[in-house]
Amino acid sequence: MVRSSYVFTSESVSEGHPDKVADQISDAVVDLFLSRDPVARVACETMVTTNRIVLAGEVRCRDDKTPTLDEIEKAARATVKRIGYEQHGFHWQYANFECHLHGQSEHIAMGVDESGNKDEGAGDQGIMFGYACDETPDLMPATLYYSHRILQRLADLRHSNEAPFLEPDAKSQVTLAFENGRPVRATKLVVSTQHAKGFDQGKLRDYVKGVMADILPQGWMPGDEDAIYVNPTGLFEIGGPDGDAGLTGRKIIVDTYGGASPHGGGAFSGKDPTKVDRSAAYACRYLAKNVVAAGLARRCTIQISYAIGVAEPLSFYVDLHGTGLNGASEDKLEAALPTLMRLTPKGIRTHLGLNKPIYERSAAYGHFGRTPDADGGFSWEQTNLVDAIKQSL
Structure with missing residues (x-):
């Protein structure tokens, strides 16, 4: 009960928390690559500490579009400057910068890329959750x-x-x-x-x-x-970062639902939208929010699972926590929602328009409960599926 x-x-945590500084730098790198090549691949981890910024990870971009090391450094420093760090122990202009990004693994690329009759596969296995509730106007936990x-x-x-x-x-x-x-x-x-x-x-x-x-x-x-x-x-x-080292991906509960919902464990920042840790979690939030916005439940949790290299999700789960309204039920929604949005990695990216440089803004104060932007930012916060969900039931 x-x-x-x-x-x-x-x-x-604020934008100036060391882990959030790292998240925002990682997403600034994602935005930089996507601004050059909408199908670029990025998995960028950042570490920040006393007057030091270190990047590591894997990238892939068209040769003629690949950002230079100087451009990557400029993006990282611009993020720190925007946040407001001009301190003796951490300064946007004077911090030491290191970049250890290298090419994406050919074996990962082989599983993810489209080829012949093969649809684009998930970039990794994993489980992703989305949640919405009617406690606030943005349908987020209060x-x-x-x-x-x-x-x-x-x-x-x-x-x-x-x-x-x-x-x-x-x-x-x-x-x-x-x-x-x-x-x-x-x-x-x-x-x-x-x-x-x-x-x-x-x-x-x-x-x-x-x-x-x-x-x-x-x-x-x-x-x-x-x-x-x-x-x-x-x-x-x-x-x-002068008081405590920061790393990408250490604030996943702050990024999502504050502990009010399960979490699949995967971080978002630093990952291009082929990574289902990010894109499928956005899709789950989008669907859950539209269910609640449609007046079909006061609370809704959605889970999706994937296998690396496989396009179609392995499972799709809905929980209304006993709050279903207007004839809605878990089994009806489990049957209807996947027909309204293709839940392959490519289907999610296409439906939500995720191959855009829209991610740095999401890396502080939560990826969810935000206002959709005209350029496609926070597209997963739209409630444009409400009528379709009602009709499907």
């Missing part, structure tokens, strides 16, 4: 929704110079009480944010509390001051 009253927590937005607001205030005492590295955590299955108030709030040297902690706490109050619905702030934690260690002057 589904619990109706409970507390649940999700966390987020705990993660507000965790992201607190940090986005702090970043906007920093970039606009309204809060110049804020530095790029930050983390948030939101715990909400649920009654009758609906979020009703915050019980605990946590923000740790890097700040200028010597900045008064009392003023910082008051400022961050004001941001929290602006983001949360009216009346949701905890009444107990001891339930709000701002920089609980006391100081946070040394941060970012």
